[in-house]
Amino acid sequence: MYMLDPLIEVDRVISELRRGGMVRVEQSGSSIVMLAVDAVDADNFKFLSQFDTSPIGLVLTGTRLNVLGIDQSDRPISVLTSAHNLSLELVEFLANPLSVLMSPPSLDDLNIRDANALEASCITLAKLSRLLPAALVIQDVPMTDIPTVKASLIDDYMKNAANSLTQVSQARVPLENAEDAQVIAFRPRDGGIEHLAIIIGKIDPLKPVLVRLHSECFTGDLVGSLRCDCGSQLRGAISEMSKSGSGILLYLAQEGRGIGLVNKLRAYQLQDSGFDTVDANLQLGFDSDERNYLPAAQMLQILGIHQVRLMTNNPAKVDSLQRCGIEVSERVPHIYPSNKHNDEYLRVKAKKSGHLFEI
Numbered sequence: 339m340y341m342l343d344p345l346i347e348v349d350r351v352i353s354e355l356r357r358g359g360m361v362r363v364e365q366s367g368s369s370i371v372m373l374a375v376d377a378v379d380a381d382n383f384k385f386l387s388q389f390d391t392s393p394i395g396l397v398l399t400g401t402r403l404n405v406l407g408i409d410q411s412d413r414p415i416s417v418l419t420s421a422h423n424l425s426l427e428l429v430e431f432l433a434n435p436l437s438v439l440m441s442p443p444s445l446d447d448l449n450i451r452d453a454n455a456l457e458a459s460c461i462t463l464a465k466l467s468r469l470l471p472a473a474l475v476i477q478d479v480p481m482t483d484i485p486t487v488k489a490s491l492i493d494d495y496m497k498n499a500a501n502s503l504t505q506v507s508q509a510r511v512p513l514e515n516a517e518d519a520q521v522i523a524f525r526p527r528d529g530g531i532e533h534l535a536i537i538i539g540k541i542d543p544l545k546p547v548l549v550r551l552h553s554e555c556f557t558g559d560l561v562g563s564l565r566c567d568c569g570s571q572l573r574g575a576i577s578e579m580s581k582s583g584s585g586i587l588l589y590l591a592q593e594g595r596g597i598g599l600v601n602k603l604r605a606y607q608l609q610d611s612g613f614d615t616v617d618a619n620l621q622l623g624f625d626s627d628e629r630n631y632l633p634a635a636q637m638l639q640i641l642g643i644h645q646v647r648l649m650t651n652n653p654a655k656v657d658s659l660q661r662c663g664i665e666v667s668e669r670v671p672h673i674y675p676s677n678k679h680n681d682e683y684l685r686v687k688a689k690k691s692g693h694l695f696e697i
């Protein structure tokens with residue numbers, strides 16, 4: 339019998355959610371139907387409201403409920419329900435800090451409880467789909483014909499995707515600041531976006547290799563945004579590696595510290611109304627940094643690199659990579675001049691995220 343690859347099973351429901359569809363999440367005989375809040379509209383909300391077998395639940399992260407002032411406990415994920423069924427306006431207000439609602443609706447009838455394992459997996463799934471971490475769920479509805487996934491596959495997805503990376507192509511690409519360069523593409527088996535390794539010069543894997551883990555930043559890397567320092571860090575790392583003879587830059591598909599480009603733009607909108615880069619993520623219901631360095635570690639292992647000199651100002655990156663099994667023999671500072679658009683961003687990184695530089 340043809341067995342569906344577990345990664346592909348998750349990838350199918352991700353596509354369905356991103357298209358605005360509903361999916362079923364199941365485990366050990368129980369199941370729920372999920373719709374991402376990003377995709378809620380009047381029609382699908384009305385459809386879900388017609389079932390009187392169980393009320394619609396809104397699954398939110400503890401981070402979002404903290405900033406709303408609704409729940410100050412450290413419950414990681416909660417489910418909100420209401421005896422009178424939630425209204426679409428209330429769902430929007432609770433889940434999306436950019437919702438256009440001017441005055442908060444009444445929260446009197448809300449009940450809050452801990453999410454169960456299935457509901458918690460729905461938040462993981464929304465994050466993997468690069469949507470807002472918020473989901474509508476409903477139990478026991480007789481819907482067939484919707485894609486189904488096991489919760490345990492969602493929970494293991496990041497690890498499985500990282501472990502599945504394989505080198506799929508390699509080419510010489512002379513760069514402006516490093517003529518002796520090659521780009522190697524690594525593809526996860528789920529069909530997700532490739533991560534890239536840019537190899538500068540000739541690498542000696544027996545010595546600690548100069549390495550930069552660069553998280554994708556469309557705005558900074560490609561179009562020269564002044565809101566961050568990514569463009570300077572990307573080009574700067576390549577120049578440094580070339581000057582010192584060799585190095586590896588891993589270009590990781592984890593835009594916006596892992597929340598995705600659309601959510602990063604939402605975070606920018608919040609930053610323009612006064613939140614800093616950390617608080618904007620929390621307002622959206624994310625952690626301040628959602629990245630995971632398993633893919634980076636896997637790529638380094640495939641390249642035969644076990645010991646690195648890591649170009650970063652972020653001690654959390656050093657710790658994370660070490661926890662993924664790569665030895666960091668040295669942290670190499672990677673600081674570039676600020677400008678009037680990013681100096682506050684960099685100051686907040688130093689103050690709140692522990693980055694080692696002074697602005």
Ligand SMILES: Nc1nc2c(ncn2[C@@H]2O[C@H](COP(=O)(O)OP(=O)(O)OP(=O)(O)O)[C@@H](O)[C@H]2O)c(=O)[nH]1
Binds near residue numbers: 551553
């Ligand atoms: N969510 C969010 N992401 C941002 C923001 N500004 C930049 N980013 C993303 O942050 C990531 C850049 O981080 P990095 O430079 O790799 O890492 P770092 O944690 O700053 O540490 P360094 O190694 O010292 O640069 C990219 O994915 C950017 O898209 C922001 O305001 N909000």
Ligand SMILES: [Zn+2]
Binds near residue numbers: 557559566568
């Ligand atoms: Zn950037």
